Amino acid sequence: MSYPWKNLSPKDGFMVRQSALLSDIDQQILTFLYQPLIGSAAYSLYMTLWTEIEKDTFWSEGILHAELLSLLNIGMAELYQARIRLEAIGLLKTFLQTDPEKLYVYELQKPQTSKAFFEEDLFSLLLLERIGERKFKQLRNRFSVQPINKDQFAEITKSFLDVYHMNTDQLKQHETLFKSSRSLIGDAAETKISLNADSFDWNFFYNGLNQHYVNRSAITADVRETILTLHHMYAIDELAMQHYILEASDMDTGIIDARKLKKNVVDDFHRENNEKIQLNDVVQQELEVTTATQTQREKELKLQGFSDDDIQMIEASKHYSPAEFMKDIKEQKNGYISKPEEWTLEDIVKKSHLPNPVINILIHYILVVQGKVVFEKGLAYTISNDWAQNEIQTPEAALKKVRDLYQENAEKYKKNQERKQNATASRSNNNYSRNKNVVRKEKLPDWAKEGYQAPKETPVSPEIEKEIQERLARIRNMQKEGE
Secondary structure, eight states, X not given: OOOGGGGOOTTOEEEEEESSOOOHHHHHHIIIIIHHHHOHHHHHHHHHHHHTSOTTOSBOOOEEHHHHHHXXXXXXXXXXXXXXXXXXXXXXXXXXXXXXXXXXXXXXXXOOOHHHHHHSHHHHHHHHHHHHHHHHHHHHHHTOOOOOOTTTOOOOOOOHHHHOOOOHHHHXXXXXXXXXXXXXXXXXXXXXXXXXXXXXXXXXXXXXXXXXXXXXXXXXXXXXXHHHHHHHHHOXXXXXXXXXXXXXXXXTTOOBOHHHHHHHHHHHHHHHOSSOOOOOOHXXXXXXXXXXXXHHHHHHHHHTTOXXXXXXXXXXXXXXXXXXXXXXXXXXXXXXXXXXXXXXXXXXXXXXXXXXXXXXXXXXXXIIISOOSSOOHHHHHHHHHHHHHTTOOSHHHHHHHHHHHHXXXXXXXXXXXXHHHHHXXXXXXXXXXXXXXXXXXXXXXXXXXXXXXXXXXXXXXHHHHHHHHHHHHHHHHHHHHHO
């Protein structure tokens, strides 16, 4: 199933525009009247978008959806749901630019006044269903003001022309000056919620009323809107609606009391049903299906031996293109994608025909698991070629291949270490063996050898003997003089 929020990426940029100046009273109306209808996530989204616009300006700076997700602490599906709830109730308009780059513009709409809100059947009935009768009356009183007693006070307010006199000829001279092609703040018309009238058979309804002598002209535009609202909210069909119209009609004047009509329908509904009207948008059911599917999938992946981190990686690989995925990893490592890396990645995407999530697992393996500084061309081609030939089509299958690679490298490293240790031990043993078997032979002096005979003495000549005696005599004389 293809969900609409899949087209929205955290990397998509957006800007916020304010169509009207929002005030403190607008914030109160949003908080007390709109929030029960749209939910806390949509309310937080509106307020967050509002704060992105600086004071006295009407456009925000460019922002990434990733920042919005982080601020609101929600996922992409919840963000999309909050956005369309604001759109449906008239608080937001969304515009999309696709060229030269993808860019959203979120235009905040001013909420209805409290008077318009309570006079709108759809909003007032939905609020009543959400908060109950006691709180509904309390809020209506909060936004009400006691009128001036016209019996006691006479209005003496001066009109504009009573105070100011205008030169109409001068106004005509500057008529072009007042015309501008630019839109002014507050130009946007108040958003009106329209309901589909095709599901209600008006001809059958009117024919039935004629039989009860109710004039068709009594069904004014306001009453018609009330009928449609009650039909959609409480599933009141044409026959039942005729009955309620008769109860709310004044037979003398022919006027239909819309307030009594709404009260009768609401009372009967809650008399027969012990539950409140649930306002679920079209995304709610898809979210529930997605959540259930995701939970089941996580269980299956855990049974296959994947950890929570593995499952998170598998899911993350599905939400980014390979270029975005690589860029994100590079930014986390304070790096950048070089041109050769871009070319390598483009070539692998084009030639391998591997799904994007599988390529993202490959990117993560090289840059994170292997800790490579760059997306190495040779390694990337080798692995992608292997995965293409083995028809790896899912991120979980790719993650299993990564495990195999990691295990294979770990075993190779272990064997190399064992081989080195064995080699070192072998050399040590060899040296020891050689030192043990070889006996060192010391060279003996001649006198210690067996059968040694001392050499015969040769007598000194008389001349040498005389010279020796003279040297000894001189030495003795030198010693005496020194004493």
